Amino acid sequence: MSLHDSAQSLLWIVVTVACYFIGLGLRRIARHNALANPVLVAVVLVASLLLATHTPYAVYFRATWLLTFLLAPATVALGVPLARNFAHVRQSLRGVLLGLFAGSITSMVSGVLLVRLLGGSKGVALSMLPKAATTPIAIAVASQIGGEPALTAALAIVGGIVAAMTLRAVLGGISVTHGHAMGLAAGTAGSGIAGAHAALMGDAPAAFAAIGIGMNGLLTALLAPLVAALFNF
């Protein structure tokens, strides 16, 4: 890596962190309104900057490898709240398992159905199918069943942002206000981004989010080919 490359890498990392901090600031100004999502703000700002400076996405993505790399230990880190709240998880094992299955299957099936009913292509439907799973699983499953991995990655992240923004409203709407259920729903339907959002509520929601992320990843990897076959793809 030349000096120029590392300077550029540092520049884009700093820009990304700065945009995220602007997002955090906006969230504070908006009094933690869920609609002021720092990830969404940062993505929009960075995307605008790339388009304005005619920087190819590949250059930006390579420059910010360190941030993407840290996703791995950040995911492992969810094991800490999980260990500390394992008793809670074991206590509500039946609810956890039923919730997981329901969430995983309805996410996959409703994604495919909505795309197809609204006239979307098979490729988009198959890219939509695994998008609730944690991004690396979603990408692997997409390429396995014939979706477009890059589109799936984008959908997984947008879905995570949507889940984080609507978590309280949706669950509040059906009178589910308990932190455990919120954490599980966030991790299952919105994986890392929504799970991290639920973790802001405390250690126990973080533990249930960790279960949701890990188990929905597993369920999606196992069931996605079956769901795809069900739709005759």
Add this chain to the structure above:
Amino acid sequence: MTNAASATHRIGRAIFSGIIGLVMLLALTLVGGDAREVFHLPLPGPVIGLALLAGLVLLIERFHAWTARHLTLHLVPVSRLLVSHMGLLFVPAGVGIITEGEALRREWLPIVAAVLGSTLIGLAATGWLMHQFSPKSSETGS
């Protein structure tokens, strides 16, 4: 003077502890990746690392509570930092949406409706069933 010195000392210890914690997390990421390869598991390395970390802490806790406490002492601060700002780490991948302009222009309605709809349905289904089948004694907030 002593105040400043003890503050520096505290910050130094926090950084040291954070580094130990981060090294543990990275080691488990690697072990998770290896386990995935060796056992052909359908899960990414970090998710296996997550399960291993939780299992390890619980196992050590059962046999040697003191060690488990000290392990988590180093792990908790860095884990909290990483988890609460995990969103930042997704930004580079999220910006990748700009390369999907063509698919979005072509099929924006099914894409937007399906992402929104299926995410909301998934959230509601998970939360509702979890709520219905949870022991009511633990319904005391988070």
